[in-house]
Amino acid sequence: MQLENYISDLLYRYECVVVPEFGAFLTQRVSAKINASSNTFYPPKKAISFNEQIQQNDGLLAHYIADVEKIPFEIALEKIKKRVVSIKSQLVEKESISLEKIGQLALNEDGKITFEPFNQLNYLTDAFGLSQMVSPAIAREEYKREVESIEKVIPLTITPEKRKSRPYLRYAAVAVLALGISGFLGSKYYVNEVESHNQIAQESANSQLEHKIQEATFVIENPLPAVNLIVTKPVGSYHIIAGAFRVEENCDKIVSNLKAQGFNARKIGVNKYGLHQVVYDSYENREDAFKALNDIRKNNNPDAWVLIKTLE
Incomplete structure (x- = not known):
């Protein structure tokens, strides 16, 4: 019996799946994260862990196997027990057990079971279809708005003494900054005016079209016979x-x-x-x-x- 397939099914919907007399597979929601060094975006997911201390049967796994295979609950428990005995035997013989879509089990030097989860599947259904993504870093430029910064950018070869004797250079810098701000504001005002005009024109066109449709009259001299279609709407949750x-x-x-x-x-x-x-x-x-x-x-x-x- 492929016990791991049934465990995998249940991990999509439950936070704890207990394998009687063996241990429990637990899931914990992990938020989306970003690796700044590699510019990689990771979607939210369910992280899987294993707890050997939780072994008491809660009936979830056995009931699910019984429902799927159409067998009695007791037979499902017996199948689980046989599989657990097989897994423990392999672990004792120092063999690692690979559970498809879940992770790998092994025994450490202290005789405790270690678990290494696989990452092929994301058991968080809300994130179904999402995968990790790498994005190039975004370079942002900082612009200084003080008038003194303009003087540092412009290569003016004058000494502090000459600057005092030529105050018009400072006023010229202020004028350059003022022209830039006014140009930006003027451009923004122009864009807003254009968008407003387009919206009014679109509303007017829609109104005229609706009026023409209301006035239109269609006369069909030889209408086609009516066709009745029976549509079955899919039902079920x-x-x-x-x-x-x-x-x-x-x-x-x-x-x-x-x-x-x-x-x-x-x-x-x-x-x-x-x-x-x-x-x-x-x-x-x-x-x-x-x-x-x-x-x-x-x-x-x-x-x-x-x-x-x-x-x-």
Whole structure:
């Protein structure tokens, strides 16, 4: 039994998944961060850890396996127990255990289990589709506004004594600064005037167009017969996510491909990160949803997951 697949499924929705008589895998939300030295942006995520002290069975893992495999709860517990015995045996023989999508387990010199998490998957569903990004550093220039700074930039070869005898140079510098400020303000005023004019013109055009549409009368001498279409609206709060995309055209291509494969694929809107989400199908029943998820992961997409949400 691939116990790690069931643990991975539960880590998307729960902060603690206990493996009876072995330990617990814990998740903790980590905020987005920036590495200033490499200019790398990291999205928020769930950090995974392992606690060997938490071993008491809470029923979560066994119930989930029983639901997915359609077996009694007691048989699910027995399967977990056999897998745990196998893992402990390998650890005692100084073998490291690699749990796919979760991390690597090993025994240290004190006989304690050490855990090194993998980073291939982000178990925080709110950040689905986001990846780390490298951005070039932004160079910002500082501009000094004092009149004395202008004299330092302009190569004036005069001594302090001559400067006192030629006060008009200071006034000239002030004049240059004043002209620059007035030019900036004038340019800003001009841009505002243009934007205001464009807005008024757009409102006027919309008003005229609406008036013409209201006055228009269409007469069809030979109308076509009415066609009644029966549209079935997908229902259900369990949605199997195929992916999320920044460009909506990519969603349309994915939907077409999935429909060609026999799935009832569709778009379910944009999440709070601006990504368009595509689903394989939606289900009303939790058991049907996870059974379909298991088949899709085996035959189509191992990264598919279930979104539990009531759509409007």
